[in-house]
Amino acid sequence: MKRILIDYKKLDHKVAAKLIDSYPDGYGDDDIITIKKPNGEVIEAVEVKTADTIYMVKISKSLSNFIANFEETIEKELDKELVASEFEEDSFEGMDSDSEEMEDDDQY
Numbered sequence: 847m848k849r850i851l852i853d854y855k856k857l858d859h860k861v862a863a864k865l866i867d868s869y870p871d872g873y874g875d876d877d878i879i880t881i882k883k884p885n886g887e888v889i890e891a892v893e894v895k896t897a898d899t900i901y902m903v904k905i906s907k908s909l910s911n912f913i914a915n916f917e918e919t920i921e922k923e924l925d926k927e928l929v930a931s932e933f934e935e936d937s938f939e940g941m942d943s944d945s946e947e948m949e950d951d952d953q954y
Contacts, residue, residue, distance in 0.1 A: 847899065847900055848898065850901050851881065851889070852902065852904070853903075853904050853906075854903050860896075861894060864894050864896065865901075868892075877893075878891070878892060878905065892905060
């Protein structure tokens with residue numbers, strides 16, 4: 847199984863959703879894994895497991911905010927997509943299939 851140390855900002859949507867599912871109420875001290883890099887730098891991370899990979903997601907204040915606001919952010923994105931798709935549908939209402947395109951040499 848692969849182990850990947852990654853910043854939450856670089857997670858794909860599926861792994862980010864798995865992170866949220868794993869820590870719905872946030873993470874605690876027992877969830878934190880400490881990693882010491884060869885240069886002596888210490889990194890704290892939380893673990894997210896998928897079928898073939900263990901992601902070690904670096905901890906930061908913004909990760910806590912990300913977990914807390916994830917569902918709200920997804921709802922906003924879905925609302926924007928819904929509004930955009932409704933706009934596209936409304937834009938073409940009233941146009942019949944017999945409409946002709948303007949030719950380049952038409953005067954305005």
